[in-house]
Amino acid sequence: MIRLLRFIKTYRISLSFVLLLVLLQSLSDLYLPTLMADIVDQGIVKQDTNYIIRVGGFMLVIAIGGMLCAIIAAFYSSKIAVGFGRIIRGKIFSRVEKYSLHEFDTVSTASLITRTTNDTNQVQQFLIIVLRMMISAPMMCIGGIIMALSQDVPLSVVLVAVIPIIVITILIITGRAVPLFTAMQIKIDKLNLVLDEGLTGVRVIRAFDRVKHEEQRFDRANLDLTETAIKVNRTIAFLMPIMMLLLNFSTIAIVWFGSIRIDSGGMQVGSLIAFLQYAMQIMFSLIMVSMMFVMLPRAAASAKRINEVLAIEPEINDPEQPKQTHEERGYVEFKDVTFSYPGAEQPALSNISFSARPGEITAIIGGTGAGKSTLISLLPRFYDVDKGAVLVDGVDVRDLTQESLRAKIGFVPQRAVLFSGSIAENIRYGKEDASFEEIEQAARIAQASEFISGMKDGFDSIIAQGGTNVSGGQKQRLSIARALVRRPEIYIFDDSFSALDFKTDARLRAALREEIRTSTVFIVAQRVSTVMDADRIIVLDEGKIVGIGNHRELMQGSQVYREIVSSQLSMEEIA
Structure with missing residues (x-):
């Protein structure tokens, strides 16, 4: 007391x-x-x-x-x-x-x-x-x-x-x-x-x-x-x-x-x-x-x-003397990264190394528990690595302030989270001073305009606590619009298209490709159709990279990727 x-x-x-x-x-x-x-x-x-x-x-x-x-x-x-x-x-x-x-x-x-x-x-x-x-x-x-x-x-x-x-x-x-x-x-x-x-x-x-x-x-x-x-x-x-x-x-x-x-x-x-x-x-x-x-x-x-x-002292703190990032905006590199959850017997990720550049889409795919969400959680520094380093624009994320690091990132979580308030307020959560035109454009790219216009009050329609008065697919699209309005250097889509039908998914990815052409994009997905067009696909299995390349290269060189593809697509679609 x-x-x-x-x-x-x-x-x-x-x-x-x-x-x-x-x-x-x-x-x-x-x-x-x-x-x-x-x-x-x-x-x-x-x-x-x-x-x-x-x-x-x-x-x-x-x-x-x-x-x-x-x-x-x-x-x-x-x-x-x-x-x-x-x-x-x-x-x-x-x-x-x-x-x-x-x-x-x-x-x-x-x-x-x-x-x-x-x-x-x-x-x-x-x-x-x-x-x-x-x-x-x-x-x-x-x-x-x-x-x-x-x-x-x-x-x-x-x-x-x-x-x-x-x-x-x-x-x-x-x-x-x-x-x-x-x-x-x-x-x-x-x-x-x-x-x-x-x-x-x-x-x-x-x-x-x-x-x-x-x-x-x-x-x-x-x-x-x-x-x-x-x-x-x-x-x-x-x-x-x-x-x-x-x-x-x-x-x-x-x-x-x-x-x-x-x-x-x-x-x-x-x-x-x-x-x-x-x-x-x-x-x-x-x-x-x-x-x-x-x-x-x-x-x-x-x-x-x-x-x-x-x-309780937070494990993740800002450095006493934070560094400034280099000129290149959105360059990401994982250097021999290993990470374990507290009390776990085995590392969730082991010896992960790859790089991603602006203008490229890097997809991460793998079975349940392979470490996909864990991998992209290290980028906004939700956790700190045990070994190795995650670099953004050439600087270790531990040497950046959390605010400056996360200002570069537009994050769409696996479980879409909405806050009580209007649709416009939820989208503006990504950018406090966003104009109504920017909100409309973000909603249009996220394929949310159609269902928003069908609501009684449009963008002023109220979202209930937890988003219980909209469907799972609508929540995901609003969550994507919230990231898009931010116009960040790095986008992270953590299995953010799982609740969308194939038609909406295809339209959304086509609209996204034009909008995020100058940004570094990470897509975590379960569906092969979502990642087939990515510039780089990283295949994870039990926390290790077992394949890296584009769709064609992995079909030839990765047994795990071929098994994932064959479990989801017919022979005609694979061909």
Whole structure:
């Protein structure tokens, strides 16, 4: 929790102001019982009306001043806490945005969402309580003890007996609550994961008639969280009754022994009233501390989870002294590249070497698991190579900033991803300042104009979250248009034509060839018809290059390529 407080420096002036206001409010609350004792002993007992009015008016001013301090302090403490929460959410998001794909495998998406929302809210709420009570509770407790002693020392024995019992009670109950709060946050992660899978996979769930199964999964996760929440709340629920019981017994004891002291002439009535009020202030300050302790375990658990996210250092970082690329735009070279996924027994890619120039189309083909998508993921530096180097315009991609490297690349992923918003906004995602004419041209080349014009609002038509209101082929074409509007030096099409029919695929490739004639193009494909016209075809098998050349050359020299072709095309088509 303390590590997160470094983000509160922005509000140090407001924080100092809040602490000053809380201090003034506490002094006000501590001073009022003494004034009340004076009114009783000097005013009421002696029937001095002027004294009662004068001191009573002063009490009213002090009370109003304390109230104003409390209201302003509450306003600013809430403002600081909410701003603190905003900073933490921003820090988490910016750190997660820098994660490599490997780090995303370490912390699940559902857990990251929980840590950004629920965990941050827990820390934020705790900060509000701390700002209001951090000075107030200790000062009210210590100040109350001092003021109570000033009223009557022998009667303070009651407080000496009660306070240790209260402190021990708080420690025992919160000690049992800490592990339960930690477990709760983990169970919230699990619930979010089940919910996320149930919502994103709703089509598959219904298609396989697994709705009941998913309901049972959710019910199990929900019940697990509920049982833990009940257990922790049952534990915490003991705190307040015990505190109130001790408070009431203390009141009885103070009145009992105080009346004996008054009867013996060792104490005045006003002093007993003041002592009783100070005792109440001490008790309530300890209750305030107990409330902090109630929230502390969950806030501490949440803070620990937030710090875990912020402590993960991204494996892929920009170099301290980035280099500039050479004049040639889009030249790519793989030099003896080897790459392994963390924990894998065998490399995903071994000794990969080839080059690709502007104006050329390089196709990558191979069986499932051959390493095609892994190979092109190294180019935008989603992963770093274990051995060898990937060069862009003669410079190792590790010596370029990620921003400058990716600005050269138009990437169309294997799984088309669209964002909630209009079609125009999705295409403009590739180029922020793209004009409407550029968006239209990109859509036309991507063969998307026809279905866009058929929609009610055309380019202003809204895409649902995840693109669920368009087909797979339409998503792919919009994803291609998003890359085209960027006009990059390097295009990467990762199996981006798989959802298109042969006619649309042929039209799209014909339009693309004219549009990307000055760029370096990489096409990952399963269909031979998609790659037959490529200038260079790289055949992968178990992470190794087993053939490289054009279609005709590979038909003569690569057994693996011939097998792929013969499995997809008839003898007439091959001929």
